[in-house]
Amino acid sequence: MSRLKTSPLAALAVAGAVGAFAASGPAAAKTLRIGAQADAGTMDPHAQNIQTTISVLSWMYEALVTRDKSLAKAPQLATGWENLSPTEWRFTLRPDVKFHDGSAFGADDVAMSIARAQSDTSQYKGYVGNIAQTRIVDDLTIELVTAEPDPLLLDKLTQVFIMDKDWADTNNVQRPQDLKQKEETYSVQNANGTGPYMLKVREPDARTVLTRNPDYWGTLDGDIDEIVFQPISEGPTRIAALVSGELDLVTAIPSQNVAQLEASPDVKLEVTDEFRTLFFAFDVGSESLKHGDAGGKNPFSDRRVRQAVNLALDSEAIVRTVMRGYATPTGQILAPGNVGYDAELDALSGYDPEAAKGLLAEAGYADGFSFTLDCPNNRYINDEQICRAAAAMLAQVGLDVSLNLMPRAVYFGQRLWNRDSTMFLMGFNSPYFDGTYMAETMVMTTTEGSEGIYNYSLNSDLELDAAIRDARGTLDVEGRHKKLQAVYRTIKGDVLYAPLHHQVLVYAMKPNVGVKIRPDNWLEIRWVTMD
Amino acid sequence: MLSFLARRLGQAVIVMLVVTAVAFVMFRFLGDPLVAILGIESTEAQREIVRAELGLDRPVAIQFLNYLGGVLQGDFGISYRLGRAVETVLVERLPATVELAVSGMLIAIVVGIPAGVYAALNRGRVLSRILLSASLFGISMPSFFMGLILIWVFAVTLGWLPSFGRGQVVDLGWWTTGLLSAGGLKALVMPALTLAAFQIAMIMRLVRAEMLEVVRTDYIRFARARGLSHRAVHYRHALRNTLIPVVTIIGLQLGSIIAFAVITESVFQWPGLGLLFLQSVATADVSMMSAYLILIAALFVGINLVVDLLYLVIDPRLRGRSELERA
Numbered sequence: 001m002s003r004l005k006t007s008p009l010a011a012l013a014v015a016g017a018v019g020a021f022a023a024s025g026p027a028a029a030k031t032l033r034i035g036a037q038a039d040a041g042t043m044d045p046h047a048q049n050i051q052t053t054i055s056v057l058s059w060m061y062e063a064l065v066t067r068d069k070s071l072a073k074a075p076q077l078a079t080g081w082e083n084l085s086p087t088e089w090r091f092t093l094r095p096d097v098k099f100h101d102g103s104a105f106g107a108d109d110v111a112m113s114i115a116r117a118q119s120d121t122s123q124y125k126g127y128v129g130n131i132a133q134t135r136i137v138d139d140l141t142i143e144l145v146t147a148e149p150d151p152l153l154l155d156k157l158t159q160v161f162i163m164d165k166d167w168a169d170t171n172n173v174q175r176p177q178d179l180k181q182k183e184e185t186y187s188v189q190n191a192n193g194t195g196p197y198m199l200k201v202r203e204p205d206a207r208t209v210l211t212r213n214p215d216y217w218g219t220l221d222g223d224i225d226e227i228v229f230q231p232i233s234e235g236p237t238r239i240a241a242l243v244s245g246e247l248d249l250v251t252a253i254p255s256q257n258v259a260q261l262e263a264s265p266d267v268k269l270e271v272t273d274e275f276r277t278l279f280f281a282f283d284v285g286s287e288s289l290k291h292g293d294a295g296g297k298n299p300f301s302d303r304r305v306r307q308a309v310n311l312a313l314d315s316e317a318i319v320r321t322v323m324r325g326y327a328t329p330t331g332q333i334l335a336p337g338n339v340g341y342d343a344e345l346d347a348l349s350g351y352d353p354e355a356a357k358g359l360l361a362e363a364g365y366a367d368g369f370s371f372t373l374d375c376p377n378n379r380y381i382n383d384e385q386i387c388r389a390a391a392a393m394l395a396q397v398g399l400d401v402s403l404n405l406m407p408r409a410v411y412f413g414q415r416l417w418n419r420d421s422t423m424f425l426m427g428f429n430s431p432y433f434d435g436t437y438m439a440e441t442m443v444m445t446t447t448e449g450s451e452g453i454y455n456y457s458l459n460s461d462l463e464l465d466a467a468i469r470d471a472r473g474t475l476d477v478e479g480r481h482k483k484l485q486a487v488y489r490t491i492k493g494d495v496l497y498a499p500l501h502h503q504v505l506v507y508a509m510k511p512n513v514g515v516k517i518r519p520d521n522w523l524e525i526r527w528v529t530m531d
Numbered sequence: 532m533l534s535f536l537a538r539r540l541g542q543a544v545i546v547m548l549v550v551t552a553v554a555f556v557m558f559r560f561l562g563d564p565l566v567a568i569l570g571i572e573s574t575e576a577q578r579e580i581v582r583a584e585l586g587l588d589r590p591v592a593i594q595f596l597n598y599l600g601g602v603l604q605g606d607f608g609i610s611y612r613l614g615r616a617v618e619t620v621l622v623e624r625l626p627a628t629v630e631l632a633v634s635g636m637l638i639a640i641v642v643g644i645p646a647g648v649y650a651a652l653n654r655g656r657v658l659s660r661i662l663l664s665a666s667l668f669g670i671s672m673p674s675f676f677m678g679l680i681l682i683w684v685f686a687v688t689l690g691w692l693p694s695f696g697r698g699q700v701v702d703l704g705w706w707t708t709g710l711l712s713a714g715g716l717k718a719l720v721m722p723a724l725t726l727a728a729f730q731i732a733m734i735m736r737l738v739r740a741e742m743l744e745v746v747r748t749d750y751i752r753f754a755r756a757r758g759l760s761h762r763a764v765h766y767r768h769a770l771r772n773t774l775i776p777v778v779t780i781i782g783l784q785l786g787s788i789i790a791f792a793v794i795t796e797s798v799f800q801w802p803g804l805g806l807l808f809l810q811s812v813a814t815a816d817v818s819m820m821s822a823y824l825i826l827i828a829a830l831f832v833g834i835n836l837v838v839d840l841l842y843l844v845i846d847p848r849l850r851g852r853s854e855l856e857r858a
């Protein structure tokens with residue numbers, strides 16, 4: 001859908017011409033048509049911390065640091081960096097880089113963008129919250145000072161896009177949309193970055209068209225001139241559009257549709273392990289069950305009961321049936337590829353309902369107990385079916401489970417944020433490719449700062465907290481890796497969670513399209529090719 | 532007549548007030564808008580700041596009065612998901628839905644009425660039976676399934692029609708239309724057919740039943756006795772009387788397909804109000820959901836009002852009664 005502002009008559013003529021053009025098939029210019037489940041919510045680079053939005057924005061906006069194909073950190077708008085002290089970082093910026101509107105990139109743009117990401121309405125506060133000060137040394141040198149030593153600063157900066165300061169001033173978008181002012185801000189529908197593609201048409205929920213930036217400083221693997229990004233919410237329609245040739249690339253294929261696409265000769269599939277692990281978590285901190293009845297006690301504070309749940313859940317069966325094989329069963333909560341990952345911990349607890357019953361009896365719940373299992377129905381791949389299967393499996397060992405399915409806005413807004421859930425499904429990925437984030441935000445006791453902000457389990461283990469704090473302060477990667485492995489070993493030993501599987505990402509494309517999928521579901525456009 | 536109109540308008544205002552209140556309160560219990568504003572991964576401290584900033588921590592009654600004040604001035608607040616003014620987005624999406632609904636209804640009328648008349652006048656014939664069975668199919672087929680079948684046949688297998696979207700759209704300044712370009716018309720075919728399937732079946736069955744009823748009445752028999760041609764009896768007298776209830780139903784159905792084209796719009800990624808509503812629900816975009824509900828209620832109240840007035844015009848007895856009331 002594109003718009004032409006013109007009189008009806010002229011419009012008719014033009015529309016006819018365009019229609020004829022469209023019908024004549026692919027023109028000389030190479031256009032990549034991408035279909036996704038959801039649209040990017042905004043063109044503002046610091047408003048929505050959602051993977052689809054980040055992906056689309058990364059085609060137009062760039063960060064100081066990026067990732068190379070081996071996922072190692074690589075220079076982008078910064079050409080290099082050094083630590084002046086554990087809390088002081090000096091970045092050398094790339095010279096001769098221009099924004100899409102032609103203005104030059106410099107240190108003031110970086111300072112402004114970081115300040116912008118720190119504002120209250122930004123969802124990127126977590127990435128820049130630790131930056132206490134920015135010091136502009138000269139036009140191409142900037143120093144960042146963190147409040148505490150932060151080994152993940154570079155990883156965090158890969159997510160912080162740089163916007164032009166003058167452009168922000170001119171259009172009055174120095175902070176992400178202020179929802180109090182009831183007017184839409186310029187940056188919601190317009191973009192001005194340094195990236196390889198420039199925004200041409202933005203029609204929310206319909207299509208976003210980008211054209212190649214002729215002055216792009218970097219290199220692209222492909223030579224795609226134009227990108228048309230179209231959200232198609234229904235899986236079957238999205239797949240039909242690929243098979244019928246209306247799309248070139250479709251991201252995030254639902255697992256139940258993979259087999260059908262495998263059979264299609266004109267479609268190629270790419271599969272990668274995603275950095276997201278699904279698991280059940282429990283309220284381990286309350287005195288009694290918040291939603292359920294176990295005679296005034298909280299069975300989930302007992303390790304044996306949690307272990308029984310682990311033994312009662314057949315994660316292999318869930319992967320085989322619900323996920324159609326497109327997931328990897330696991331015994332831990334951290335996905336492969338993260339710093340701190342230990343393959344040994346992937347060993348499954350095994351499916352053993354008899355042993356589960358034994359453990360429940362030993363803990364004093366021979367007759368089981370009743371509780372509510374909370375689940376989202378539009379957050380993770382097949383979340384609803386996973387929970388249905390799990391509820392049935394738990395019933396097999398004598399637990400009386402009532403399943404409470406809800407949309408994610410209710411699930412998070414009313415249950416998890418209020419710490420008001422007894423057992424719930426979680427899917428966690430680390431944007432930093434590092435186990436520190438999950439340990440810090442989800443496992444640690446909720447205190448201040450980012451410690452325990454997602455600790456919906458009310459978990460509190462001061463020894464474990466100390467170990468995580470120690471790992472978090474370790475700048476050296478190898479040392480941190482060792483310490484985190486120990487942390488995750490303890491988490492597994494305490495059976496704080498009931499792990500299910502690591503998700504798998506499936507993209508489908510025409511045979512002439514080449515894509516390398518990043519495990520965080522970030523579509524890196526510089527790596528996409530089209531023959 | 533005037534008092535009738537005033538009473539109807541008064542009722543309409545009360546209904547709209549109640550709907551606005553319900554829309555406002557209901558959606559605030561259906562999910563936390565902060566999920567849409569700050570994302571799932573936000574901290575409690577951050578949420579508190581934004582909650583206070585947006586006045587979401589104030590008593591519901593105060594929030595409602597503020598909201599009502601805004602709505603009366605045409606200000607429905609800002610969409611938390613899209614970061615744009617709600618009324619702007621609604622106005623943008625309305626043309627897509629209206630064009631789809633009206634085309635679907637036109638197809639339904641053009642096919643449904645003749646088919647119904649035929650089935651009534653030719654009872655027992657093979658074609659009538661086929662039409663009736665086909666209509667049963669049309670009524671019972673879920674539109675999601677119907678849409679997918681059409682997509683696989685016409686987009687995937689034959690490659691004639693696009694499987695999603697609105698195609699080439701022309702912007703007339705105040706309205707965007709897909710009716711002026713080949714691409715736009717092509718894109719309209721399958722969604723309109725999907726939407727029409729149920730309506731065709733319903734209109735056809737309604738016309739058939741009404742026609743059979745009317746043909747049995749005395750004045751038709753007298754018309755025949757007067758020696759009028761079959762044609763005149765059937766089309767000038769019987770059909771015209773059949774159409775009165777049919778027009779009413781079509782009016783109300785048009786309202787409901789504008790309001791509930793959600794499934795069809797979602798299958799074909801048709802960028803109209805229904806798709807917008809679905810996406811707003813998924814992200815707890817409460818301001819958008821409330822505005823949608825109010826808009827739809829206004830649509831129904833408006834249609835009912837028009838239908839009431841039409842009755843007044845069509846049926847002189849109603850007019851007489853209100854004249855009496857006035858006296």
